[in-house]
Amino acid sequence: MEEFPFDISPMYEGERVRKGEYYVELAGPKSIGFELVRACSPDEVDDGKFTLIGPDIADMEEEGRYPFAMIYKIAGEQVEEDLEAIVERRNHDFQNYFHGYMHLNQRYDIWIRIHKDMVKNGLKSLEQIARATMMLFKNELPFIEKIEAIYITDEDAVKEELDKAMEIYRKRDERTRNLHDEDVDTFYGCLLCQSFAPTNVCVITPDRVSLCGAINWFDGRAAAKVDPEGPNFPISKGECIDPVGGEYTGVNEVAAELSGGEYTRIKLHSFFEYPHTSCGCFEVVGFYMPEVDGIGWVDRNFSGIAPNGLPFSTMAGQTGGGKQVVGFLGIGVNYFRSPKFIQADGGWNRVVWMNRTLKDRVYDDIPEDIRDKIATEDEAPDLESLRKFLIEKGHPVVERWEKEEEEKEIREEKPQPTQPTQPLPSPSTVSLPTIPQSSQFPIFQDSGKIKITFKNATIRIGKVVIEREEEKSG
Numbered sequence: 376m377e378e379f380p381f382d383i384s385p386m387y388e389g390e391r392v393r394k395g396e397y398y399v400e401l402a403g404p405k406s407i408g409f410e411l412v413r414a415c416s417p418d419e420v421d422d423g424k425f426t427l428i429g430p431d432i433a434d435m436e437e438e439g440r441y442p443f444a445m446i447y448k449i450a451g452e453q454v455e456e457d458l459e460a461i462v463e464r465r466n467h468d469f470q471n472y473f474h475g476y477m478h479l480n481q482r483y484d485i486w487i488r489i490h491k492d493m494v495k496n497g498l499k500s501l502e503q504i505a506r507a508t509m510m511l512f513k514n515e516l517p518f519i520e521k522i523e524a525i526y527i528t529d530e531d532a533v534k535e536e537l538d539k540a541m542e543i544y545r546k547r548d549e550r551t552r553n554l555h556d557e558d559v560d561t562f563y564g565c566l567l568c569q570s571f572a573p574t575n576v577c578v579i580t581p582d583r584v585s586l587c588g589a590i591n592w593f594d595g596r597a598a599a600k601v602d603p604e605g606p607n608f609p610i611s612k613g614e615c616i617d618p619v620g621g622e623y624t625g626v627n628e629v630a631a632e633l634s635g636g637e638y639t640r641i642k643l644h645s646f647f648e649y650p651h652t653s654c655g656c657f658e659v660v661g662f663y664m665p666e667v668d669g670i671g672w673v674d675r676n677f678s679g680i681a682p683n684g685l686p687f688s689t690m691a692g693q694t695g696g697g698k699q700v701v702g703f704l705g706i707g708v709n710y711f712r713s714p715k716f717i718q719a720d721g722g723w724n725r726v727v728w729m730n731r732t733l734k735d736r737v738y739d740d741i742p743e744d745i746r747d748k749i750a751t752e753d754e755a756p757d758l759e760s761l762r763k764f765l766i767e768k769g770h771p772v773v774e775r776w777e778k779e780e781e782e783k784e785i786r787e788e789k790p791q792p793t794q795p796t797q798p799l800p801s802p803s804t805v806s807l808p809t810i811p812q813s814s815q816f817p818i819f820q821d822s823g824k825i826k827i828t829f830k831n832a833t834i835r836i837g838k839v840v841i842e843r844e845e846e847k848s849g
């Protein structure tokens with residue numbers, strides 16, 4: 376085995392390289408970059424060859440930031456175009472085995488940091504990173520018989536190749552357009568991210584691309600066929616329990632088993648009821664705003680504050696971890712193009728806000744009658760302006776408010792039957808109204824005085840006041 380000046384082991388997955396610790400930062404939100412795998416014929420691949428276009432680590436300034444592209448050409452008897460996306464996703468996996476190296480996200484969102492210790496210990500060139508990555512690709516995915524790497528750090532060259540890569544990603548995403556959940560008997564699962572979100576089970580269907588955006592139904596099928604021991608596997612759909620929400624007996628069985636019982640039901644196209652879990656790799660986070668009864672969406676590139684008062688990073692923290700979190704949902708961008716996009720909750724008619732760049736990106740896929748009724752940070756930076764915007768534009772959620780208001784009035788007018796006196800609940804257990812939801816939301820753990828665990832509940836809190844109880848003297 377080749378010698379490298381850094382340890383290689385799956386135990387380093389999830390390692391973070393913080394500001395002040397990195398020698399260089401490559402790609403990321405403040406620069407540009409991408410990763411791409413191309414399936415080639417054997418004569419197009421020079422096995423083991425490495426090419427670098429642009430400055431190498433030794434030429435880079437300490438604590439500098441550089442554009443970065445990684446292109447791999449692969450060949451083999453079983454290698455076909457359908458496998459490109461799945462092999463590409465493993466770049467994230469394998470590079471995170473390197474001690475001191477952080478690889479985040481996928482496709483055009485990659486973000487790499489190289490720890491100062493790696494350089495101190497002898498890392499001089501990106502060639503060492505590429506060689507270790509190619510070694511892992513060949514060891515772990517034996518269907519790759521030949522592999523060649525081209526890394527680019529020159530800004531103009533990255534820009535030029537990025538345009539070409541975007542076209543390739545677009546074509547891949549297009550492939551599932553005419554195929555739908557009801558047309559197939561098998562969905563595909565992915566457990567790759569269980570290394571850091573142990574209960575996350577991704578379910579990839581023709582109408583629901585993976586939340587990392589990197590794997591569609593065709594990719595899942597190709598991966599499960601060629602690497603049956605790998606993280607992708609077939610899921611027999613079973614019986615359809617809820618065609619609108621997208622609930623299937625086969626998916627529920629797999630979810631219960633592979634999440635270790637954390638949840639037992641998944642509704643693929645629902646935001647509120649048994650939603651799909653999110654590991655942390657999602658391209659976009661959806662967030663519910665009870666004040667307007669609508670859903671907002673924010674992507675990784677948005678550095679501002681959404682109308683709910685939160686930045687992307689805080690919402691990402693709430694959403695990730697492999698749990699069913701009611702009120703937040705991680706998705707891949709291509710899910711916006713799905714005809715079943717959160718259809719259980721009103722689909723596009725429930726979308727009230729998107730950050731500008733995200734809205735521009737999917738603008739043509741938003742139904743025409745709702746397009747201009749969805750606000751961005753330009754029109755609605757906060758809830759007050761959002762409310763006004765929605766009323767002004769006649770957004771469909773406004774009708775929901777009116778209906779709700781009417782129902783409330785009817786309820787208030789109706790004389791309420793006198794309730795028989797109920798025995799008080801025991802002091803340690805407080806039962807709350809139950810909605811069909813399996814999430815647990817423990818709060819006030821180990822306060823020293825009381826522990827309340829809310830199970831199967833949706834909680835809205837307008838304001839929380841926490842006061843220290845003063846010690847009584849005497």
Ligand code: SF4
Binds near residue numbers: 569585
């Ligand atoms: S986000 Fe889901 S589909 Fe994408 S790599 Fe992780 S587990 Fe697989």
